[in-house]
Amino acid sequence: MVETLVRTVTASEPPAHDRVYRGLRQQVMHGELVPGQALTLRGIGKQYGVSMTPAREALRRLTAEGALTLSASGRVTTPELSNDRIEELAQIRALLEPELGSRALRRAHLALIDRMEVINEANARAIHLQDPVEYIRTNLEFHRTLYLRAQSPAMLGLLETVWLQLGPTMRALYTKLRRTTAPPHHRLILEALRAGDDAALRLALRTDVTQGLRHLQG
Amino acid sequence: MVETLVRTVTASEPPAHDRVYRGLRQQVMHGELVPGQALTLRGIGKQYGVSMTPAREALRRLTAEGALTLSASGRVTTPELSNDRIEELAQIRALLEPELGSRALRRAHLALIDRMEVINEANARAIHLQDPVEYIRTNLEFHRTLYLRAQSPAMLGLLETVWLQLGPTMRALYTKLRRTTAPPHHRLILEALRAGDDAALRLALRTDVTQGLRHLQG
DNA sequence: CGGGCGGGTTTGTGATCACATTTGGCATGG
DNA sequence: CCATGCCAAATGTGATCACAAACCCGCCCG
Known part of the structure; x- marks a missing residue:
């Protein structure tokens, strides 16, 4: 887990949390995710090749927009609407x-x-x-x-x-x-x-x- | 900066990031902050007695709601609306x-x-x-x-x-x-x-x- | 055969650190 | 007097870790 210590910055990429955010946002809006689908920090992190921190920010942002639902224990899922x-x-x-x-x-x-x-x-x-x-x-x-x-x-x-x-x-x-x-x-x-x-x-x-x-x- | 290692948990308080979020949200909505006011992670953290991490989540959440503005370099301020x-x-x-x-x-x-x-x-x-x-x-x-x-x-x-x-x-x-x-x-x-x-x-x-x-x- | 209970595992939370970038102000030169 | 360049301080970003709570699954007792 130390292989990405050198980030070959070509032209100031967008921040990792933003990349994660955009990816997930598109998945949610386009219906690629089923209602009730659970998302975990470590899972998202691994999926996008980042640590928990950017994943957390992306999920927090999406839940703030209503794109995701936050359970009482902090678990994040896609919303199951009544x-x-x-x-x-x-x-x-x-x-x-x-x-x-x-x-x-x-x-x-x-x-x-x-x-x-x-x-x-x-x-x-x-x-x-x-x-x-x-x-x-x-x-x-x-x-x-x-x-x-x-x-x-x-x-x-x-x-x-x-x-x-x-x-x-x-x-x-x-x-x-x-x-x-x-x-x-x-x-x-x-x-x-x-x-x-x-x-x-x-x-x-x-x-x-x-x-x-x-x-x-x- | 090690004085709060023991969190005397009385009855499952709300998470720190949520406390910060609510405090800032009320300040913004009630007009306690002037347009263009800058908010820093370390400043917010110190103000609420938490580290940068919960402060970051609160600010991210508020910017997602449009309550705060994110500059290109990541700085967060209250919005100056046209x-x-x-x-x-x-x-x-x-x-x-x-x-x-x-x-x-x-x-x-x-x-x-x-x-x-x-x-x-x-x-x-x-x-x-x-x-x-x-x-x-x-x-x-x-x-x-x-x-x-x-x-x-x-x-x-x-x-x-x-x-x-x-x-x-x-x-x-x-x-x-x-x-x-x-x-x-x-x-x-x-x-x-x-x-x-x-x-x-x-x-x-x-x-x-x-x-x-x-x-x-x- | 069903339901509660246990314990290992998963998961979110918050703190801390290293690092690159940005910022702000001051000195210097025109 | 104003513009410019420079450097120290401030700031956001992302990784990692320790920890407690929640969760899941299988076992055991009724």
Whole structure:
């Protein structure tokens, strides 16, 4: 355990804890982890080739964002959300996403819509291939591409913490219902964007969000 | 530095990093810290009688919530918000708080309103005494008492991170304008609650939030 | 055959240390 | 008087260790 004493610094790499954080964050948000999955300091450390200290910081950061759950004894797991909690998080999405979409609408140009179109095709492919992680990833990227244009970094930041909390659950839901049909309301979103129709866009975003998550609830 | 080797454990105290976190969080949210205030690991550690490790975890957690800002070199300070950012955070409050109030309205009973009345009187006292920290504290407690009834823990959690981000700025604003007049719209909020008027409550909350922060913006 | 109890193992917590980078201020030179 | 370079102090980062609590699993007793 002494082989990495010399860190060949090429160009000031990002800190180790940040690398660990980003890796885990992506795993959580994209649904690569199942709800209830346990994460240990030494396990994460070994996985990323670092000691416990950076692993601890990464986990602390993620739990602070709600991406992970801290048990009373300090154990860290991916969250197992109650149906009430899922419902509430969906309502938060339904509150924030139309607002972000509406703000983005004024600034949306054609290149943006084209880019969303491309992402949406990748999303359809992921559905056809039954690839849950890729489905979640492209779906979030579709939405984020739009919301980035809203120029509201704080609101987008809040929304991303909501996505983080839903990550493992979305994965579980997806593998449970195994949909093979096309993505539901993305076409409506794109049409509203092209038409510059604010009300239609808000509605399409809201239904896309609530529809996607209300399929379980039982 | 070896005097605390024996930790007289009486009844399983909370972890040190949590104690540090709570202390700092309250300082930030209540505006006890000025924007741009620097916090060092060793300084925090000495202040709370712990080593760097718990201090680091507390700071990491707070920066993850947006309560503190991390410079490129890893230094931690309280945030100095741009006017745009203040405006955006106010808009988020204006989006979340009417929603939370509306949800609480159905479940609000007289005892709750009485309690808010008491808090509001303490708030008026703080204004009269020109006590910014106590003003901010009672003002937030007034709102939180209402929102707790909404039974929407995730949404309230998001809102609290917004409050956290605004904490130092609210302090700076308060000491800058030194208002001595009564709190603006709290009476309207209480009246709407008593009347069970959803629309009036939403409006009163929204204006209370935006009014309070739009006084600077320069 | 089921449930409580034990003990080895795993795990989080906090302290400490070495190290590289950054910072801040002061002297020097223009 | 201001800019610049330099050095000591301050600071964040990551590794390692000791320790107590929690956990897990199998054994034994009822």
